[in-house]
Amino acid sequence: MDGINWIAALGLVLVIEGIGPMLMPKGWREVVTQMASQPDNLLRRVGGILVTVGLVILYIF
Template sequence: MTTTVWTALALVLVLEGLGPMLLPRIWRRMIMTMAQTPDRLLHRFGGGLVVAGVVIFVMVSLHRG
């Protein structure tokens, strides 16, 4: 289980790093747009990501048996 968590974290870091590395202008524009987005919308978006992550984690865990 611990190896799986570290592998998942490593994958997140790689994916997060691809944006600024490959498309810095687009990434910067996206960050500026997010900075102007109302807090309530960011809360909902973040909550949706958390729920999606938990659902995927549970599905993968159940599939492994």
Template sequence: MNSTIWLALALVLVLEGLGPMLYPRAWRRMVASLSQLPDNLLRRFGGGLVVAGIVIYYMLRKTIG
């Protein structure tokens, strides 16, 4: 795999870990409220995040190299 992908994955893990580490109560409330949402809304949200990530990746890839 490309080293850029591994670096991006590492950055995602760091950012995802900051929420529960710094704000455990707020993170727990957020997860509890997300678990109450309907499946189709969660799928749309996840799909939007995937599309945003792909767009950002390609924009940076084009800019950097």
């Protein structure tokens, strides 16, 4: 994959990540607060699952 595709992918991630705080700032803040109170082990599992799903999607495309 060349550099332009990675830049486009990064831009898409930033757009998706920005939608929550832009459209629902109070709800987004509540979700972040709840996540911050979760045990580290649970956050690691969720993060690992997200990374795995992302890698599978990248592999498919």
